[in-house]
Amino acid sequence: MAKMNIKKGDTVVVLSGKDRGxxxxxxxxxxxxxxxxxxxxxxxxxxxxxxxxxxNGGFVTREAKIDVSNVELICPSCGKPTRVGHDVDANGKKARVCKRCGAQF
Known part of the structure; x- marks a missing residue:
């Protein structure tokens, strides 16, 4: 499996399925x-x-796993769904980059 560009705490939008949008x-x-x-x-x-x-027992509503290919990251700076790029900054650390606006996050 390829490395995922989406991490815990990111805001994403669902691209397909019953919860699209x-x-x-x-x-x-x-x-x-x-x-x-x-x-x-x-x-x-x-x-x-x-x-x-x-x-008491009963029915509990919980979230199920969805495939990472069905979600897209929302850029924190421009607020739009975007693909993720990778860049190395001046200190030699890797950072994720918005493909739309170029902002690092």
């Missing part, structure tokens, strides 16, 4: 699987059993 923050990234969990996107219901005696 929704924006949210990446809650968790799974680089080995090439998947991410985005806040408020791909909600599923899961049956929850009571953990201890006296607690």
């Amino acid at each position: 929704k924006q949210g923050e990446v809650l968790h990234a799974y680089p080995a699987e090439g998947k991410v969990i985005v806040e408020g996107v791909a909600n599923t219901k899961k049956a929850q059993h009571p953990d201890q005696q006296g607690q």
Whole structure:
């Protein structure tokens, strides 16, 4: 699997699927699987059993993993969906770069 350009805490927009057009923050990234969990996107219901005696079970709504190819990063400076480039700054550190405006983040 190729390296993912999207990390935890990034704001992304969903490109395809039932939640196309929704924006949210990446809650968790799974680089080995090439998947991410985005806040408020791909909600599923899961049956929850009571953990201890006296607690109630029921259905819990939670976010499911979606493929990283179905989301695109939103640039923090220009606020538009963009592809991600990589650049080396003067100190020799790698940084992600917006392909639209050229801003580093």
